[in-house]
Amino acid sequence: MRALIFALALLPLPALAQSPVVTQAVEAHILPRMETLAATGTALANAAQADCHPTAPDLRAAFHAATDAWIAVSHLRFGPTEDQNRGFALAFWPDTRGLTPRNLTALIDAQDPAGRDPAAYAEVSIAARGFYALEFLLYDPEITATGNAAYRCALVQTVSGDIAATTAAIADDWQTRYAALLLTAGQNDLYRSEDEALRTLFSALSTGLEFTADTRLGRPLGSFDRPRPTRAEMRRAGRSLRNVALSLGSLQDLALILADDNTVLHDQLNAAFAATIARANTLDDPTFAGTADPQTRIRIEALQQRIADIRNLVAQDLGPSLGVAAGFNSMDGD
């Protein structure tokens, strides 16, 4: 935070954005979460250095804490997470072709020197980096038993170190560069009006809801005739439902900031998110294994439908309330 204050102090006062919504989103939603992401990333690397065994309780706890922090920012896919593909270097998912286990197995089988060197690791396949690769290294029965144990240990430390470097780079980029771009929208080349900054935040909310409904829930649901429970996100670590609930909590926070002083909409959104998160918390199916069981499936589909209702509320009411109403073609994206 100190770095940001320093950066802002360099800007002439009139350059600061007038919009309390953008300021609130940056200062209360984005920056604290990015700070947590970097702090938990560093703690993860330290835990791996202290004990690299995949079942080490401290390491697993650090993995969960850092992954929680990532999920809470996983909808903020613009700027620092997209530059240099940092977001994908933390989160290569969905992995429709099984590239993560394939690349990890190849590294372990070959005892590739890059697996012992965090700096060199930034150059390996993006599928072998980040939280989803680490999940395999800590929880997958095959990967945790393949090849040489000492090499696997080094690889756990390297992947964790690479995560720490990437999360630190994202947080630093937000603090020293990107926050100021949003806060001075209308006076820089990237955001040439406050509307553009608002549109970016609105789009992060919409696409975040879409990702949670269509990908985090949609992939394991598959179709009624062909449910796909093995496609659930981070099922090996038992995090599939937790990721859904955490992402909804973070999206709720952003949505309420964007609702601003529209109290009716604020209350509607708050109620819709609260009911949806409550439904997720009572699901009692942490890995969506129940997508193949009709009784559980109907409850997972109901959760997905609740998110669809929030998406409608966001598109039809929040967008116009923010002045970023969707065009017939501009929001179609095809």
Place this chain on the structure above:
Amino acid sequence: MVTRRGLLAGLLATGILPRLSWADAGNPAFLSAARRADGAHILAGISPTGDILFRLPLPGRGHAGAAHPTLPQALAFARRPGTFALVLNCVTGEQTARLDAPEGRHFYGHGAFSSDGSRLYTTENDYDAARGVIGIWDVAAGYRRIGEWDSHGIGPHELLRLPGSDTLVIANGGIETHPDSGRAKLNIPTMQPSLVYLSPEGALIDQLTLPPELHQNSIRHIAARADGTVAFAMQWQGSNTAHPPLLGLHRTGQPPQLLTAQDPDHRSLQGYAGSTAFSTDGTRVAITSPRGGLIQQFDTDGTFLSSLTAPDICGLGPGPDGFTATSGTGALYATQALTLMQQATHPLAWDNHLTPIPA
């Protein structure tokens, strides 16, 4: 008054079948899908002056159309990931056939006819295999499916027949989607778009991929000039702080030429080009960006000519003095030299694309 169209409809009802042509449908210049003010969807025939010649009901949101080269038959594709397309008789308004995507496939919303009109080609997603497919349909047999080719990429979107030949050019957008996940993009870190040319027998003639730093630039829409030059429009999936070119020109066997306006005009496209077209005389090429609310024109030598604003503009085709364009606000535009004139406005939201009718 007995109109020719009414007379024809009467004759059709009696079972006497004269050979209909596009003239019988009023000589439309374009087809376009649209949403009416009441929320219903239609396919419309548009005259060269911007009048609506016919309105045919659609069961849901359309995307693009395809026009038979001689018969007044229009293909109306459902919006991605739709699994059906309708064949509409533009004189009588009847639906004469329905195409259903094979099991495990959906349409992408674009199609093209062979030069003799005997075959229709469609872009399709073989989604469990994440493989792009070109479906082949026999027109005379009531649009029976007779085969398919590999599109040599993921996510084939628009396809065209090169003028005066039966070579097909396909924009493989590179983005993997699966109907289980709606329209969510599943492979952005590894996507690889391409422009592919197929012979009339389906053999790979040429394949263009862009340099690695542009692998997240989805090649979606194309236009072709009489000499075989292809314009391709792109949609950037990478960082919002990068501003790569969104328009290119290509001829088989040659390197592409990428076209970019100066900033701030280029950045105003918001990383998204929705349609591309050549001017009627072939000397200019244009792209539209509904996100930026812009149409940009270039000389085909690469010189940037103009950037003009129009909210939610997307549909684009040739026009009497350059280009015709449509918008989600219902406007029909014509370029005149380097300016944009509103030709007409209708109580409709024009959908993404204008499909030119063969003259």
